[in-house]
Amino acid sequence: MIKKILILVALVSSIFAYDATxxxxxxxxxxxxIAIQDASIGSVDQNFRKxxxxxxxxxxxxxxxxxxxxxxxTSSYDGNLDENFMSNLKLDLILRFNMSFEEDGTVIxxxxxxxxxxxxxxxxxxxxxxxxNRYPFLAHKIAVELNDKIGAPKIDWMxxxxxxxxxxxxxxxxxxxxxxxxxxxxxxVKGGLNIFPKWANRAQNAFYYTSYNGKKPTLxxxxxxxxxxxxxLVGDGMLVCSDVxxxxxxxxxxxxxxxxxxxFVYDIKSKSLEKVTSYSGIDVNGGFxxxxxxxxxxxxxxxxxxxxxxxxxSKSVEQMVYHGRNNNSVSAFDNYIVYSSRxxxxxxxxxxxxxxxxxxKTDYIRQLTATGKNLYPRFANDAETxxxxxxxxxxxxxxxxxxKANKSYHFPxxxxxxxxxxx
Amino acid sequence: MKLLLxxxxxxxxxxxxxxxxxxxxxxxxxxxxxNATQMETDKKADDLTGMDTANGxxxxxxxxxxNVETAMNDANAVAEAIAxxxxxxxxxxxxxxxxxxxxDMEAKIKSNARLLNSMNAQDLSxxxxxxxxxWGTDEYNYALGLKRAKSVKExxxxxxxxxxxxxxxxxxxxxxxxxxxxxxxxxxxxxxxFKLLP
Numbered sequence: 001m002i003k004k005i006l007i008l009v010a011l012v013s014s015i016f017a018y019d020a021t022x023x024x025x026x027x028x029x030x031x032x033x034i035a036i037q038d039a040s041i042g043s044v045d046q047n048f049r050k051x052x053x054x055x056x057x058x059x060x061x062x063x064x065x066x067x068x069x070x071x072x073x074t075s076s077y078d079g080n081l082d083e084n085f086m087s088n089l090k091l092d093l094i095l096r097f098n099m100s101f102e103e104d105g106t107v108i109x110x111x112x113x114x115x116x117x118x119x120x121x122x123x124x125x126x127x128x129x130x131x132x133n134r135y136p137f138l139a140h141k142i143a144v145e146l147n148d149k150i151g152a153p154k155i156d157w158m159x160x161x162x163x164x165x166x167x168x169x170x171x172x173x174x175x176x177x178x179x180x181x182x183x184x185x186x187x188x189v190k191g192g193l194n195i196f197p198k199w200a201n202r203a204q205n206a207f208y209y210t211s212y213n214g215k216k217p218t219l220x221x222x223x224x225x226x227x228x229x230x231x232x233l234v235g236d237g238m239l240v241c242s243d244v245x246x247x248x249x250x251x252x253x254x255x256x257x258x259x260x261x262x263x264f265v266y267d268i269k270s271k272s273l274e275k276v277t278s279y280s281g282i283d284v285n286g287g288f289x290x291x292x293x294x295x296x297x298x299x300x301x302x303x304x305x306x307x308x309x310x311x312x313x314s315k316s317v318e319q320m321v322y323h324g325r326n327n328n329s330v331s332a333f334d335n336y337i338v339y340s341s342r343x344x345x346x347x348x349x350x351x352x353x354x355x356x357x358x359x360x361k362t363d364y365i366r367q368l369t370a371t372g373k374n375l376y377p378r379f380a381n382d383a384e385t386x387x388x389x390x391x392x393x394x395x396x397x398x399x400x401x402x403x404k405a406n407k408s409y410h411f412p413x414x415x416x417x418x419x420x421x422x423x
Numbered sequence: 424m425k426l427l428l429x430x431x432x433x434x435x436x437x438x439x440x441x442x443x444x445x446x447x448x449x450x451x452x453x454x455x456x457x458n459a460t461q462m463e464t465d466k467k468a469d470d471l472t473g474m475d476t477a478n479g480x481x482x483x484x485x486x487x488x489x490n491v492e493t494a495m496n497d498a499n500a501v502a503e504a505i506a507x508x509x510x511x512x513x514x515x516x517x518x519x520x521x522x523x524x525x526x527d528m529e530a531k532i533k534s535n536a537r538l539l540n541s542m543n544a545q546d547l548s549x550x551x552x553x554x555x556x557x558w559g560t561d562e563y564n565y566a567l568g569l570k571r572a573k574s575v576k577e578x579x580x581x582x583x584x585x586x587x588x589x590x591x592x593x594x595x596x597x598x599x600x601x602x603x604x605x606x607x608x609x610x611x612x613x614x615x616x617f618k619l620l621p
Binding site: 167170171173195196212216217242254256260261281283284285298304305326329342373375394 | 520558559560561562563565566567568569570572573576590591592593594595597598599604
């Protein structure tokens with residue numbers, strides 16, 4: 001009995017001692033094995049169903065909480081002995097769906113979860129989405145709820161919209177809203193150079209972006225429900241909205257009113273600008289930390305780009321990273337800072353840019369990527385998932401890192417080069 | 424089944440830790456076993472309604488461009504003179520990750536200053552555009568491009584060009600002159616260019 005208690009204490013300690021900067025190299029337990037069965041009637045477009053299954057399998061894999069069977073399987077909706085157990089696969093769970101369309105194009109997925117050990121139905125639910133091209137969100141929703149059902153750490157970030165800008169040609173870029181796999185994409189700003197989109201709030205119903213299409217760089221806010229656009233700021237030289245405060249009332253912008261790029265806080269309500277950094281070199285890429293009272297940012301004040309922090313209203317600057325000679329992009333969440341670092345001092349090294357994670361509470365540095373150019377890291381609304389831009393072999397991809405599982409995934413863009421991302 | 428799910432839950436907690444830092448998003452209520460419940464994911468469909476009807480947000484630029492084009496058509500002579508001047512202005516190149524003026528570029532800036540103060544150009548405004556190669560994060564590159572444009576502006580002023588005539592802008596890595604992935608190409612992209620405005 002004492003032994004059992006000790007084991008339990010050890011397990012509980014390991015749970016609370018979790019540190020995202022420490023790489024997990026060994027699995028500690030077995031993941032529930034799950035298969036997905038398509039039980040739709042034959043008249044429903046099979047290509048569409050296969051695409052749906054592919055996304056759902058991908059979601060469960062990226063969650064890192066399931067051992068998912070990577071096979072397109074079919075069954076009847078009510079199932080028979082074989083279909084309800086699939087004993088040859090030694091499954092724990094079966095997720096079965098019956099997809100259909102309403103006359104107005106609404107996609108309906110009737111979803112049943114079975115215990116593959118007993119063959120019993122655990123639960124059943126009907127999911128709907130009114131626009132067919134947004135079916136990836138239907139799959140993400142099912143994955144998120146299934147994940148919740150087994151009590152695994154939340155993966156709600158899968159349902160977040162991603163917003164990104166991509167270069168299409170010289171001085172031309174488009175802003176696109178997508179899901180995290182880029183399976184759904186919608187161009188929402190086009191014509192000219194439109195860059196650095198940033199969600200205006202957690203509800204993701206508005207965003208900021210910089211237009212380079214007037215005489216001076218201009219920051220706009222767009223309401224995605226109405227399509228209306230409001231001018232927020234006009235800047236000289238450059239203008240980027242790097243971050244939005246938790247309550248959505250303040251922006252961190254880099255602008256250069258006197259030809260000098262510095263970071264400012266812009267108050268949406270009072271329309272006032274407060275200068276936070278003042279250095280004659282480069283200060284850029286501000287991000288709110290510590291309940292919006294401080295910022296992390298990139299500065300070349302030591303002669304090379306590196307990561308610093310500063311309290312808003314104070315002049316004192318703290319160096320946050322003591323590794324690397326070119327750390328040019330940063331994102332922070334709670335005590336964690338993720339940054340992109342160039343591996344060699346020249347531009348000709350085989351290795352290029354990698355992502356690193358540090359904790360402000362410990363001295364550990366964890367390398368998160370190993371190949372290619374890995375840039376522009378951004379935390380999800382949790383400290384366990386990071387999105388970034390990956391460039392490799394002339395292809396641009398959206399990358400996802402799942403820190404606890406020590407896994408990363410890439411979703412390539414077919415055409416164009418990703419300029420910046422937010423989610 | 425509940426037992427299985429409970430044990431799976433425990434396994435998950437042990438396996439992945441129990442971090443629950445995510446904010447609560449409007450999750451629909453959990454349904455009981457075997458109770459078919461209808462739920463809507465239409466939020467994701469309707470969230471972008473404005474974008475559907477607006478068919479994308481258009482930009483002022485097209486209108487502005489058209490205006491500029493019309494104006495330029497009306498003043499062909501000025502446009503031609505500007506084009507001729509712009510052809511003669513030297514581009515200023517920079518070292519990797521640097522924004523200080525290279526010694527070999529000083530004479531070129533001096534020559535540009537002389538041209539910009541000549542009879543044909545002295546009434547024109549000058550826009551210095553800073554550009555970067557494809558290396559690094561774009562946000563930093565926009566700041567780097569701006570510093571390059573600023574260095575050039577300051578050098579022009581030191582050679583006698585009126586500060587009030589010069590504005591600067593950065594295009595980061597969005598305006599490459601060369602798209603191959605090699606050193607010669609990156610060298611060409613790390614530059615400041617000049618545009619003259621009536």
